[in-house]
Each structure stands twice: as structure tokens, then as C-alpha cells.
Amino acid sequence: MKSVLLNIGFGNVVVANRIVAIVSPVSAPIKRLKEDAREQGKLIDATYGRKTRAIIVTDSNHVVLSAINPETAALRLMGKKSGQDMGESHDEDMDDLELETTEAEE
DSSP, rough: EEEEEEEEEEEEEEGGGEEEEOOEEESSHHHHHHHHHHTTTEEEESTSSSSEEEEEEETTOOOOESSSSSHHHHHHHHHHHHOOOOOOOGGGGGOOOOEEEOOOOO
């Protein structure tokens, strides 16, 4: 079985088919979602001290904080899934965002 991994920066990856949403962290409901996940022990901070630009929600109710923009992550994810080459990124924070396909054992 092949899994598509979304690189969310700094060598961290998320399994793409487990992602429910990639959202911006600015609204009050998303801030509450982040705090609820922190209280439940389901918050994963993958920002390495940088500003949180995207919050990734998984099907297991884990909330992943990322320093990449949600729009860029979504575009690259959709582009790689459909077989298109999205080309080079001109955003210096997005240069390390790639999708990788690996074989995962069941």
C-alpha cells in the first residue's frame, strides 16, 4: 500500500489521506480547537518556534501546527495527487514543502 506524505516543513511529514482540514489559525473557533487539542494531549507543534501559519486537523482528532501557508500546502497536495508538476516555489518558506510517496506496510 502506498501512502502520500505531505512535508510540513523542518523534516516533518503528515500522511495525506489522514488529513481532514488545513486551515488558517486566525479565527476564534480555530484557536479554541487548538486549545482543546492541547488540553487533550492531541496537539503536535511542528513549527520549530516559528509563527503558526497553518493548522492541520487529522481524522484521529490530532491538531498539527505548521509554519507553512495553508494555501500552498493544499495546492501542492492537490497538484501532486493529480499528477501535475507544480514547479518551483517562489516563497522562501515554502521551498522545503514537497510530497513524497513511500510504501507503508499494513
